[in-house]
Structure formats: structure tokens, C-alpha cells
Amino acid sequence: MKFDKAAGENTLFDNAEFVGRPTHRIDGPLKVTGTAPYAYERHDVVEGQLYGYPLGSAISHGLIVSMDAEAARNAPGVRAVVTTLEIDPLEKGMNNVARLFGGAEVQHYHQAIAVVVADSFEQARAAASLIEVEYEKGDPADYDLGAAFERLQGSGEMDTDTGDVEAAFSSAAALLDEMYHTPSQSHMAMEPHASIVDWSDGDQMTVWTSNQMINWNHGSLATTFGLDEDKIRVESPYIGGGFGGKLWLRADAVLAALGSRAAGAPVKLALPRPFIMNNTTHRSETVQRIRLAAGEDGKLTGIWHEAASHALPDGRGEDATAQTPFFYASDSIRAKHHIVTMSLPESADMRAPGEAAGLMALEVAMDEMAEKLGMDPVEFRKVNDTQVNPSNPEQEFSDRNFVECLDRGAEAFRWTDRNTAPGATRDGQWLVGHGVAGAYRGALVLPSGSRALLEGGKLVIETDMTDIGTGSYTILAQTAAETMGLTLDDVEMRMGNSAYPVSSGSGGQFGAASSSAGVYAACMALRERIAEQLGVEEAEFRDGRVIAGDTDRALSELEGQIDAVDSIEWGDFQSEYQMATFGAHFVEVGVHAGTGETRVRRMLAVCDSGRILNPITARSQVIGGMTMAVGAALSEDMALDSGRGMFANHDLAGYEVAVHADIPEQEVIFIDTLDPVASPLKAKGVGELGVCGVAAAVANAVYNATGVRVREYPVTLDKLIGGLPAIG
Missing domain, CATH: 3.30.365.10 (Aldehyde oxidase/xanthine dehydrogenase, molybdopterin binding domain)
Known part of the structure; x- marks a missing residue:
């Protein structure tokens, strides 16, 4: 389905029975009874699961000179040990700034440098502590983001530069010029990054993981390990929080895969909590300078926002100026995000990347300017x-x-x-x-698809969309029920599997709008298939029936299985709007x-x-x-x-x-x-x-x-x- 013009009146949703109505989560009972199968707890998906445990680098940057894993290999219960010096650097998957394993280079503290596989978690952990590592540390690193900002501010081409900022500041009735600082923050989802991987059968890999974006993860695994995508299956039906920290392929899945291949058996691995901070991603610290100019009437005439954040080479950091060109009216706006390379764990997406940190400063600056003007902060x-x-x-x-x-x-x-x-x-x-x-x-919205299957009056929706605690199962079931004229009890949601049609995934606040449109598209395609089978046009679907002219049939009476696959594609007209x-x-x-x-x-x-x-x-x-x-x-x-x-x-x-x-x-x-x-x-x-x-x-x-x-x-x-x- 191509969404190529603004939506008009749609009686399906403007007078909806399910969409827009308060509905308790259909996955709620599983969550509160502890029976929702999270990645590390999926004991029944494959037999013979072994335990993996990671070893992280003890330096922040430099080289690994040698690794002695002999004691670990001879430890009780150990089935395999894989060290980073034994394999070439793995290819980077989608949006992986740092290599997740392989080679001697160390880019950040707790970079994964070995994985131990054993019969029990305790045996794997104990053996990992026996690996002896010799390092060659790099030159002393500079972690002073404030000093870096002092050097960089005013330099480079501005990301946004409209109007005459200097003129606005020279003629303003009120001026503000302040510095703000936000620290590095961690996602700290309750569920750690965890995966079970079975790569024990040649080039076939099955991954049960905790990841927000099935398709991105699927493609990254193929790139990282040089496999065809059709040789890999990824499942992630339940996720115990992500907040952006589980958008991309991370070390848990990579290490479990390497361990499974080496041990010839399925391996489950969860990153220890310290690895969440120092091995996965986080929101970068920011240093921000905000300058505002306003007239006596309180209207802003100039906005100048510069910020700095840290990142690994080729990283994006935390663009704290992201909202500034769009939020408040001003005839002149200047904004610049400076990225400072540092030997720190990767800084990347965390809930509302950019705006969350940027508004921590901008909205304080707005209050400070309101006070200078003697205005109520709301009115300002x-x-x-x-x-x-x-x-x-x-x-x-x-x-x-x-x-x-x-x-x-x-x-x-x-x-x-x-x-x-x-x-x-x-x-x-x-x-x-x-x-x-x-x-x-x-x-933001992204393309998103699904499959709708009807048999015996029951509707099954298949999509690789994930639910990170956001209620995706429920809102997609509501969308499907509304579109097909069924009840929620008539809808079965199957999600989080790379065997299903590719969806938007969960992240960037695009999941609900994108994936619900994808389910709507598939259900509308299914309606067309049903209408064709009945030989009718412009059929109405309500109360479990198809109604068109003299035709009035219960969906449960239709023979066989009828299915349709479709996705939502976004038209260029959206670019005409902010x-x-x-x-x-x-x-x-x-x-x-x-x-x-x-x-x-x-x-x-x-x-x-x-x-x-x-x-x-x-x-x-x-x-x-x-x-x-x-x-x-x-x-x-x-x-x-x-x-x-x-x-x-x-x-x-x-x-x-x-x-x-x-x-x-x-x-x-x-x-x-x-x-x-x-x-x-x-x-x-x-x-x-x-x-x-x-x-x-x-x-x-x-x-x-x-x-x-x-x-x-x-x-x-x-x-x-x-x-x-x-x-x-």
C-alpha cells in the first residue's frame, strides 16, 4: 500500500470500536505470571544448551600482545574457549561503529576479547577469570569534553545557519549566554543483553535474542559472519526493555554464535551488568552553550546553540541541538553539533537521542530568558x-x-x-x-509490512515487529480487529521472527505509527482477496461478516485459508511537511x-x-x-x-x-x-x-x-x- 497523500475521512478509525479505545495488554498475563519467554529463559527452543561467559578488555585503548587461555580450556566443565587473537576482526554490521570481536586492537574498556563455553554458568565464569592477557596500552587519553568544546566552538560549517544571528544579538532587548552540561547516561534495561545461538549445524544459524530490530539484527549477523541471510533465523518475541540499547547487533549474540560454532552445541549468553555500561552503548555526555536574543515583546530574534558529545571514530554521539532548528520561532538560528573522538564505549541511540539531552538545556535556557524578560514561562x-x-x-x-x-x-x-x-x-x-x-x-516513519491469514473466522497476523514493553502486540491486534470487523479474541499475533514480513521494528518513536499502518495495509489486501473470492466489490467488514449488496457471509464460513502480504510505503509528499x-x-x-x-x-x-x-x-x-x-x-x-x-x-x-x-x-x-x-x-x-x-x-x-x-x-x-x- 502506497501512502501517497494525506489521509481523508476513514470511518474504520474515526468511529472505531477498538482502535483508540483503552485496552489492556494482551501479553499482560504472560508478563505478570512470569511465563513470557525472554531470550535467556527459552529453555525449550533447543536441547543441549551450554553457557557462555564473556571476558572484557581491562584497558580502554591499545593492543593485546598475548592471551594465554590454556588454564581456562583445562578448567572443569569447559567445552570451548575463543579468544580475539584467534580470528580476524569481524565485519561490522549495520550501525556498528566498533568491531564486536576479533583482532588485537582495543577501542574501549570491556571490549569483548574472549568467550568461554561450559556446562554451567559458574564453570564458564570461573574459567574466564583464568585467561591471562598482556596488553600494550595506548597513549594517555583525553576525556575532557569541556576543554574539547572550548577548542571547537565556532569552528566548522554550521549544521543550521539561517538569518543574521550577529545582527539579532547586537540589537536585542534581552540576551542570554549560558553553559549547560549533561552527563553520560545508561539505558539500564531490566533485562540484560542476552542471546541463545545454535550454530552447530554447518552454516545454519538460529538466534533467540533480545533485540528491538529483527531485520537490522538479521542483516548484521549475515554481514558479520559472512552468511547468506536465508541461512539465519532470528527470534525475539519478548524484550525486557530496550530504550535504544538493543537496536543493533551487540556482543551477546556474536559471542554466543562464536561459542556455539566452537563447542558444536547451542550456547546461551547474557552480558553481565558491568558490560551493559562498558561494552554496549550509552547516551554521551554533552557540553552545550546556548545563546538567546529576544525583543521587548518576548519574541526570540536569535538562537545560537552549539554542543559537543563524544563518540568512537565514525560514531554519531548525542546531537543535543537536534530540536533547536525546529522548536521555537526565530528569524535567525545557528546550531552546531561537534563530535569529539574518545576511547570510551560506544555512544549511540538512547530514548529520544538528541532531544532528551538537548531539551535538558534548551528548556532551562527558555526559563532563564523568560525571567530576564519578566514573563511567565508558559506565556514566553x-x-x-x-x-x-x-x-x-x-x-x-x-x-x-x-x-x-x-x-x-x-x-x-x-x-x-x-x-x-x-x-x-x-x-x-x-x-x-x-x-x-x-x-x-x-x-519519523519507516516502511513496515505484515501477513494477514484468515481461516475459520480466526485471523493471524505475522510480522517481525517487536514489543519492548510498549504494547505492540495489543495495538496491532486492535488495528487488525478493526480493519477486519472482528473481535480481539479472533486475532492471534505472531511477532518478533525473521521468518515473518519485515516491519519497522521498535525504536525512534516510529514503531507504533509505522507497524500499525503495515498491519492495516495487509488487512486491506486481505479484504480485497476475500471480496474477489466472493465476487463482490466495496464490501463492508463488521461483526465477523462480509456485507456487500445481497451478499452477507460470516468470515467463519469462508473455505480454506486466505492470506495476503503487504506493507506500507511512505510517499514523497510527507517531505513537504515537518x-x-x-x-x-x-x-x-x-x-x-x-x-x-x-x-x-x-x-x-x-x-x-x-x-x-x-x-x-x-x-x-x-x-x-x-x-x-x-x-x-x-x-x-x-x-x-x-x-x-x-x-x-x-x-x-x-x-x-x-x-x-x-x-x-x-x-x-x-x-x-x-x-x-x-x-x-x-x-x-x-x-x-x-x-x-x-x-x-x-x-x-x-x-x-x-x-x-x-x-x-x-x-x-x-x-x-x-x-x-x-x-x-
Whole structure:
């Protein structure tokens, strides 16, 4: 199906029975009973599973001179040992910046350099500790991103450069020029990266893994190991969190495959928690300088945003300027992302890559400018709204309701009753503050397909789409049931298998809009097949029946199996528009007047993301993003040991994420607008919008409570306490 023009009226969804209705997750019972088969727990998929355990590099960069694995090979229960010096560097799969195994070069700490396979996990782990490695360390590395930014700012061709920024700053009524810093952050999904691989039968490889993108993973495995794709099958039906950390092929699958080939048996391997920080990917630290110019009327006349992040060679880092050319109106905008090469683990996609870190700074800067102008922070943002792309005024937004988000949020949050003077509101020993921030995240879509099979009135949908805890099983079943005029009980979802048609996969906030359109396309193709079989045109499908003129047949009465495969292809017309999602976040905090301890008291998100396919699963995504951002605001910081080039707090005890006790009250409001440019269902993603801007809203609330402005995250008590005594 080619989506080559904006969606018109569609009675299937505009008067829907399932799509858009609150529906509990159909995979929920499996999750809460512990019977959903996650990758490492799939004991029944293949017999004779052995255990793999990785060994990681103890240096951050340099060469491996020698490896002595003899003691490991002779250890009890060991079936095989594969070291990096025994094979040539493996080819890089899709978007793998670092080689995942092979050769003597070390690019980062905990780079995988060996895998041990044994009869038990404990035997494999014990044997791995017996491998002796001799290194030749590289020259001392520079990990000072701030110093690198000082050298780089103003250099190179700007990524965005519109209007006359210098003129805007020379004639402005109000100016802001501040530096902001966000630390490196880790995905820290509850389920570690894990795989079972059976490569014991010649050139046939079967991989049961935890991965968000089946097709990307499938192709990367073929590239890495030099196999034809039809020789590989990848399955990932349940994933215990990804947040972008499981988008690409990682070392768990590669090591399990190497171990399986060497041992001649299936191998299961999960990366230990320290490897999650230092072997897989993370969100890069950023250093950002934001300069704003505004007139007396509060309208921005100039925006200048430069940022730096770190990456391995050829890496993308964290583009904290990603939202700046598109979010707020200004006649002149200059933005530049500087990538600094560092010998650190790979920095790559983490929930809302770019915008999450960028809005942590930009939305604080917006509050600071509002204060300079003597304007309410909500009104200041409204004054600078736009319906066209600020960096390309010829391009309109497909649908933008940012002002409505601000207005609805201000009313629901009782913003007019807030504390207006920093430090002026107390609740016993707690200083109370309120903060707001805008949210922006692009609305990307990707091609996505599925197969729809009808037999005996039961509908089966097959697609390699994944569910990373987002509710994909449920919203796709809702889409299929709605399109075919069936109930949810009539639909069986089969997902996460490379044998099924290629979908968009889960990531980048594109999954829901893309994959639901792909299921819709396949179901519409199936409707055509059924109509052809019955010899009718323009049939109506409802209540389990096909109705067309004098024809009225139950789908359960149709003979045999009828199936159709189709995918959604996106037309060029979408490029005429800027497609994005928008939101407003409101936060109330309490800061202890004596200690500086910060507690979030209540939170509100108002989201503009097109049609909401399922308010229950969408709300779960938003409050999950809000919770994640509270951690980013108040506690998360990958502590860099610059002497060793490694992140030292590499477990869930030292890397502190927000938990239930940190989040007392959350509310989500969906504008539930319809974006006809976005998809046939007029839907856009929402899973990453929930994290965008929240940390800044927390920081702004802390300032409102205390009068202490913190521009370096996380906002910890040591950064507040010096300013508290006078207030306390």
C-alpha cells in the first residue's frame, strides 16, 4: 500500500470500536505470571544448551600482545574457549561503529576479547577469570569534553545557519549566554543483553535474542559472519526493555554464535551488568552553550546553540541541538553539533537521542530568558510558537498543537496558583517549587509490512515487529480487529521472527505509527482477496461478516485459508511537511531547606501525538519516560574513571535510576488530535516524547523552590546546599 497523500475521512478509525479505545495488554498475563519467554529463559527452543561467559578488555585503548587461555580450556566443565587473537576482526554490521570481536586492537574498556563455553554458568565464569592477557596500552587519553568544546566552538560549517544571528544579538532587548552540561547516561534495561545461538549445524544459524530490530539484527549477523541471510533465523518475541540499547547487533549474540560454532552445541549468553555500561552503548555526555536574543515583546530574534558529545571514530554521539532548528520561532538560528573522538564505549541511540539531552538545556535556557524578560514561562513559550519550520519557513508542520498543550497543562496543573518568587513557598521544612518545560520529538516513519491469514473466522497476523514493553502486540491486534470487523479474541499475533514480513521494528518513536499502518495495509489486501473470492466489490467488514449488496457471509464460513502480504510505503509528499510530536511537562518539587534533598511531588504531561491508538499503553509509555527523566534530572551519572577510561559505577547499585518511591503522582493528558499526513491511521509515536523536557521541568522547579540555578545535571544536593542556608 502506497501512502501517497494525506489521509481523508476513514470511518474504520474515526468511529472505531477498538482502535483508540483503552485496552489492556494482551501479553499482560504472560508478563505478570512470569511465563513470557525472554531470550535467556527459552529453555525449550533447543536441547543441549551450554553457557557462555564473556571476558572484557581491562584497558580502554591499545593492543593485546598475548592471551594465554590454556588454564581456562583445562578448567572443569569447559567445552570451548575463543579468544580475539584467534580470528580476524569481524565485519561490522549495520550501525556498528566498533568491531564486536576479533583482532588485537582495543577501542574501549570491556571490549569483548574472549568467550568461554561450559556446562554451567559458574564453570564458564570461573574459567574466564583464568585467561591471562598482556596488553600494550595506548597513549594517555583525553576525556575532557569541556576543554574539547572550548577548542571547537565556532569552528566548522554550521549544521543550521539561517538569518543574521550577529545582527539579532547586537540589537536585542534581552540576551542570554549560558553553559549547560549533561552527563553520560545508561539505558539500564531490566533485562540484560542476552542471546541463545545454535550454530552447530554447518552454516545454519538460529538466534533467540533480545533485540528491538529483527531485520537490522538479521542483516548484521549475515554481514558479520559472512552468511547468506536465508541461512539465519532470528527470534525475539519478548524484550525486557530496550530504550535504544538493543537496536543493533551487540556482543551477546556474536559471542554466543562464536561459542556455539566452537563447542558444536547451542550456547546461551547474557552480558553481565558491568558490560551493559562498558561494552554496549550509552547516551554521551554533552557540553552545550546556548545563546538567546529576544525583543521587548518576548519574541526570540536569535538562537545560537552549539554542543559537543563524544563518540568512537565514525560514531554519531548525542546531537543535543537536534530540536533547536525546529522548536521555537526565530528569524535567525545557528546550531552546531561537534563530535569529539574518545576511547570510551560506544555512544549511540538512547530514548529520544538528541532531544532528551538537548531539551535538558534548551528548556532551562527558555526559563532563564523568560525571567530576564519578566514573563511567565508558559506565556514566553506560547509567544514563540510557530506553525512553520523556523529553519525553513516554506515548510509547514503537518500538525502542531504545542500551545494547546501548554494551555491544557497550565489549567490542569493550576499553574496560576504556583510559587512565582523563588524560595517563597514552604511546606514545613520543604521549599516548594514549580517548573514547566516544552517537549519536542520528531515523528519519523519507516516502511513496515505484515501477513494477514484468515481461516475459520480466526485471523493471524505475522510480522517481525517487536514489543519492548510498549504494547505492540495489543495495538496491532486492535488495528487488525478493526480493519477486519472482528473481535480481539479472533486475532492471534505472531511477532518478533525473521521468518515473518519485515516491519519497522521498535525504536525512534516510529514503531507504533509505522507497524500499525503495515498491519492495516495487509488487512486491506486481505479484504480485497476475500471480496474477489466472493465476487463482490466495496464490501463492508463488521461483526465477523462480509456485507456487500445481497451478499452477507460470516468470515467463519469462508473455505480454506486466505492470506495476503503487504506493507506500507511512505510517499514523497510527507517531505513537504515537518512532522513532529509536542508536549508540555509540569512538575512540582520539594527541596529540603536544610539538606538540599529534592523530592518530586507531582507531575503532569500533556501530549500532542496524533491519534492515540490505545490510551492505556500510551499512558504507560509516557509515565515511563517521565520516570526515566526524573532519574536523568536528579541522580543518573555514569561516573567516568578518566585514568582507566571506564565507567566505574557499572551496576544498579552505583548507577541510580528513579524508582516507584521517587514518583508519587503522575498525570497524562492526550490532546488526541489527528495528523492526516503522518499515517493512514493519523497516528504518531509517543514513547519518546514522555522523556523530552521533563528533566528541565524538574530543574526549573528546583530553581523556583530555592533560587539556586543548576546548569550541570544531575541536580544533586551538593550543587544546591551552598545556596540554601539563607533561605532555610
